[in-house]
Amino acid sequence: MMALLQSSLAIALAAVFLGAGAVRASDVPYVPTPMNVVDAMLGLGAVGSDDYLIDLGSGDGRISIRAATRFGTQGMGVDLDDNLVGMARSDAQKQGVAGKVTFAARNLFDTDLSRATVITAYLLHSVNLRLRPMLFEQLKPGTRIVTHDFDFGDWQPDQKITIDVPDKAYGPPRSDIMLWVMPGNVAGIWQWSLPDGAGYEMRLEQKFQVPVGTVMMQRRPLRLGEMRIRGDAVSFTVTGEAGVQRYTGRIDGNSISGEVVLRSGERAQPWRAERVKSGKINISGI
Ligand SMILES: C[S@@+](CC[C@H](N)C(=O)[O-])C[C@H]1O[C@@H](n2cnc3c(N)ncnc32)[C@H](O)[C@@H]1O
Known part of the structure; x- marks a missing residue:
């Protein structure tokens, strides 16, 4: 049921944005996370001033920029799309947080994640599954991973909330937000x-x-x-x-x-x- 819902969301997400003429050189089309969902993601991840947040597929940079303006969080975003990276850099400048957050035009799979204390992602399920081994290889125990709508398959989230999103671009007018805490190894x-x-x-x-x-x-x-x-x-x-x-x-x-x-x-x-x-x-x- 969950898999069916996720694959239909994935198709809907792709259809909406291909239909809107979005650039599709990447694994996931660009769909910005609505700001009330961004705030809820930062809340669920308990993001604060001591964190270093990496947004994977950062789009216009809104998640990293919001964390920096609200909490003073440092961090970076990576996105394959040069135009989006340019927008993110200029918005960070405009909002006075260019010294706190940086943006790189790069494939997220070529990114060193080891400095992160928080990872955020709004990517498709198939991309999350490819990302999963990289997270376990690179992240320190205790690092929080917060995703919007798409999960990591049979790696169950530690917490999940659903919030209303009246202006959602696809599917029902709500979003799932999930939190995983990278576990230490006790095996x-x-x-x-x-x-x-x-x-x-x-x-x-x-x-x-x-x-x-x-x-x-x-x-x-x-x-x-x-x-x-x-x-x-x-x-x-x-x-x-x-x-x-x-x-x-x-x-x-x-x-x-x-x-x-x-x-x-x-x-x-x-x-x-x-x-x-x-x-x-x-x-x-x-
Ligand atoms: C759904 S959007 C999310 C944007 C932003 N994180 C947000 O939540 O508002 C996904 C973004 O991932 C980027 N992307 C897709 N595949 C990528 C990859 N392999 N490496 C880096 N960025 C990628 C796309 O260009 C797009 O901007």
Whole structure:
């Protein structure tokens, strides 16, 4: 159903803009994001003054320019279309943010994304799917990715909102806005000991931001639950006969450091796990 809706949106989007005589040298025709959607995208991405925002396929530059004028956000936009890049540069100048945002006439697939703390995109589904491995390869854990209307296939968004867009150029008068937070990698085998001397081993596989796995204490299986990753933050519970342990921590390479509450009502105490075997995030599928 979702795929059908997206492909009809893609066809409608292309038809509207080819019909309007738009330049089509690129993977996606130029359709500007309405300003109320731009504001909602910046809100969902919690964009602020410390961010570096890259808009992929930046059109007239409105997303980067709005972030710079409202929040002082630095950033850049890339677009294949020279005319649009020229418009974006002159608007940035006019709005007094040319020192904060730059625009390059370049293919987004040839762009270094590693500096970004926020990525925005209003591209077609097929382009997003080509982009997905590049995002996982280049972006730091915690980088937010916000898209307008088109998703990343079976990489489920962490959040999604729908807002009314009365002047929408195609389809129903509303837009979907989606947020993904680039997950850290927890795949592999982790070990730790608690102060009572008990040794734990947790084995995890990870598909996109979703880890699944098992945990053992002194080779006895326990129940691993509520496993969650958001950027480099990880949390989970371990349940055994003695009750529920609640772990929170931050992934830093091959270690996770944080706190554990061993029994409900007890004080949290420090906890640290080491990865003894590394795994890869599975980003296959469509
Ligand atoms: C739907 S428009 C979005 C414009 C702007 N981001 C916005 O939301 O208002 C998509 C833009 O992507 C650009 N584009 C398409 N394929 C591209 C590519 N491979 N590299 C860079 N820009 C591309 C198009 O020229 C077009 O301006």
